[in-house]
Amino acid sequence: MMNLRLDRRSILRGTGVSMALPWLSAMQPAIASNPSSDRPKRFVAMTLGLGLLAENLNPKSDGVDYEPSRYLEPVQDIRDKFTVISGSSHPGVTGGHRAEASLLTANPAAGSGRARNSISIDQYMAKFLGDQTRFASMVLASNGSNSPSYTDSGAMIPAENSPSRLFTKMFIDESPAEQAAHADRVRHGRTIMDLVNDDAKSLSRTLGAGDRDRLDAYLSSVRDLEKRMAESEKWTKMPKPSVDVAKPVDIRNGADFIGQQKLMNDMILLALQTDSTRFVTYHLGGSGSVIPLPGVDQGYHGLSHHGLDEEKMGQLAIVEQEIINTWAQFLRELAAIDEPGGSLLDHTSVLLTSNLGNASNLNNQNMPVLFAGGGFKHGQHLGFDTKNNYPLPNLFVNVLQSVGLEIDSFATGKSTMNGLTPA
Numbered sequence: 001m002m003n004l005r006l007d008r009r010s011i012l013r014g015t016g017v018s019m020a021l022p023w024l025s026a027m028q029p030a031i032a033s034n035p036s037s038d039r040p041k042r043f044v045a046m047t048l049g050l051g052l053l054a055e056n057l058n059p060k061s062d063g064v065d066y067e068p069s070r071y072l073e074p075v076q077d078i079r080d081k082f083t084v085i086s087g088s089s090h091p092g093v094t095g096g097h098r099a100e101a102s103l104l105t106a107n108p109a110a111g112s113g114r115a116r117n118s119i120s121i122d123q124y125m126a127k128f129l130g131d132q133t134r135f136a137s138m139v140l141a142s143n144g145s146n147s148p149s150y151t152d153s154g155a156m157i158p159a160e161n162s163p164s165r166l167f168t169k170m171f172i173d174e175s176p177a178e179q180a181a182h183a184d185r186v187r188h189g190r191t192i193m194d195l196v197n198d199d200a201k202s203l204s205r206t207l208g209a210g211d212r213d214r215l216d217a218y219l220s221s222v223r224d225l226e227k228r229m230a231e232s233e234k235w236t237k238m239p240k241p242s243v244d245v246a247k248p249v250d251i252r253n254g255a256d257f258i259g260q261q262k263l264m265n266d267m268i269l270l271a272l273q274t275d276s277t278r279f280v281t282y283h284l285g286g287s288g289s290v291i292p293l294p295g296v297d298q299g300y301h302g303l304s305h306h307g308l309d310e311e312k313m314g315q316l317a318i319v320e321q322e323i324i325n326t327w328a329q330f331l332r333e334l335a336a337i338d339e340p341g342g343s344l345l346d347h348t349s350v351l352l353t354s355n356l357g358n359a360s361n362l363n364n365q366n367m368p369v370l371f372a373g374g375g376f377k378h379g380q381h382l383g384f385d386t387k388n389n390y391p392l393p394n395l396f397v398n399v400l401q402s403v404g405l406e407i408d409s410f411a412t413g414k415s416t417m418n419g420l421t422p423a
Contacts, residue, residue, distance in 0.1 A: 039341050040132075041403040042278040042348040043374075044268060045122055046327060047103050047148050049285035050304040051356035052320050052368040053313065058086040062383040071321055075328035080379040081335060081345060082372035083420065087384030088392040089357065089365045091412045096362030099355040101156070103148035104281065106393040106411035116154035121396045121410065123149055123157070125279045125403055134240070135277040140166070140268070142260040142284045148355075149281045159283055163248045163267045170267075170276050172247075173240050241274040255289030257300060258322045265330045272344060273337060278403075284323070291319050304359035324370075327352050331372050342375070346423075349374030349399050353392075365389055374402050375423050382419045395420065 052071070059066035068076055072084070092108030093099050101110040101117055109115035119127070122137055130136025139149040141159035149157040160166055204212055248267065251259045264282060271277050288301040296303075296315045303319065306312035334345035341347075350372040357366035366386050372378065376398070384390035393413025398420050400407045408415070 039339065039347050040275060040278055041374075042272055042280075043122065043125060043399055043403060044272075044280045044282070044348060044350045045104055045148070046282045046284065046350070046352045047100070048323070048352070048354035048368070049097070049100060049283070049356075050301065051354040051359035052323075053317060054086070054357065054366060054368065056317055056320065057084070057324075057368050057370075058383070059084060059381045062381050064380045066381040070317070071324045074321070074325060078328060078331055078335065078372075081331055082350075082370055083376070083378045084381040085369035085371060085384070085392075085395070085417075086381070087366060087386045087389055088369060088395075089367045089389040090393060091389075091391050093355075093364050095364065096356070099364045100146070100148055100283075100285075101150070103353065103355050105148075105150050106396065106413065108412070110150075110154075117150045117156070118154055118411065119152050120148060120150045120281070121399065122279045122281045123151055124410070125400065125405070127152070128405060129403060130277075130279065133275055133277050134238075135170075135271075137279040137281070138166070138268075138271060138277045140264055140280065140282045142257060142264065142282075143254055143287070144285060146285060147281060147283050159281075162250050163263045164250050166267050167247050167270075170271060170274070171240050171243055171245075241276065243270060243274065245270065253292075255287060255291055257284070257287045257289075257291045257319070258293070258326055261323065261326045262329075265326065265333075269330070269333055272334070272348060291322075293318055293322060304356075306360050308360070327370070334373065345373040346375055347373075349376075349402055351395075351399070367392060369395075371395065371420075374399065376402070377421050377423050380419070382417070390418070394418075 056070040057072070059069050059072070061067055066084070068079070069084075072079075090099075090102055090106045090108070093102045093106070093110075094108075095102075099110075102108065104120035104122060105118045107118045110117040122139075126137035137149070139147045139157045139159045141147060141161045143161050145158040145161065147157055147159040149159075151157060248263055251263060253259070261284060268280050268282060271280065286301055286304070288299045290297060291300050295318050298312065298315055300316075300319055303312050303316040306316055331345060331350060334348055334350070335343045337344040339347060352368075352370040352372075354368050355364055357363050357368065366389060369392065391413055393411045394415055394417040395413070396410045397408065397413045398416045400410060401416065402422075
């Protein structure tokens with residue numbers, strides 16, 4: 001039988017149509033010694049603006065034999081797919097709601113609002129690995145444009161909150177005129193970068209050592225931008241994947257927080273399944289409205305500031321249970337998609353967390369953390385010290401290594417997380 005070797009971007013062509021192939025074994029390089037070493041490795045961060053009630057989320061016992069908590073009881077069918085992590089947070093991070101800025105950067109200064117932020121873990125991955133897909137990363141939100149994703153220079157990346165616009169970007173080809181205009185904009189931008197680069201090099205010869213260092217950093221960012229522009233021009237010329245899915249209709253009811261979560265999860269699943277991107281951030285910031293769920297008649301944000309009021313905490317638990325259930329369904333769908341060497345979930349790390357460990361008093365300690373997939377051993381509760389928290393950024397080191405980056409620290413994370421090991 002003839003050995004077939006396919007390019008990763010191979011496309012099926014027919015009369016007037018084209019369709020991208022999924023990831024196939026034949027796309028594996030013949031020289032790879034480990035059959036799973038060249039599989040696409042992915043990361044999805046789902047971040048909550050209003051936390052989760054710790055007493056309903058975290059099991060009382062540690063290890064693999066933990067008794068499921070209230071929120072985890074309905075999702076025990078996928079118990080072996082995720083790890084519960086308690087007693088962890090970002091060292092030095094304070095600021096209550098403002099600490100959303102530190103969620104994926106772990107930068108203590110970001111939550112203060114007085115200093116520039118640093119790069120977030122998703123953008124760090126996209127910087128080094130994002131050129132392998134049409135979209136280096138996707139930054140999404142249920143509503144608004146705020147996100148926990150930050151660039152090298154500490155600028156927040158605005159989120160896309162429309163599933164229909166996202167679907168269009170991923171799967172609907174531009175007209176020839178639009179493609180030409182886009183390519184022209186890219187080429188024009190690259191010309192400007194070439195001019196800036198030349199001028200900067202000329203200027204460098206007249207500067208002192210300190211200014212040359214600063215200029216070198218600037219030139220490095222210019223080269224990164226040129227690379228991204230080149231990739232953008234390449235993808236403009238390639239047809240988008242074809243999917244047998246109708247374009248979604250955006251949910252206009254801003255109070256339907258769970259409906260928005262489900263719809264955006266569907267779009268994220270399509271993005272990963274078609275290899276349109278490998279790094280996704282989805283911010284479920286919260287809603288001041290009454291979420292349409294039986295038993296809930298007060299606004300979600302108001303419920304999060306419950307002040308230990310039993311009625312409010314009871315309604316909040318209904319909302320949070322649905323958030324967990326919807327997250328778990330996303331995991332089930334990832335696990336149901338087979339790939340060479342495992343499932344889509346096996347090759348995708350999925351993090352659910354929030355900057356608030358206690359939304360009622362805006363405390364940033366004891367962050368809620370559920371971590372799934374990615375080829376790690378799961379089915380356990382890693383319970384750390386709730387008074388002297390374990391550094392959550394260590395988990396980021398695990399994730400960065402899992403996608404193939406040779407790194408042993410990230411922000412205040414100086415090692416991998418204790419108790420979390422590859423499967």
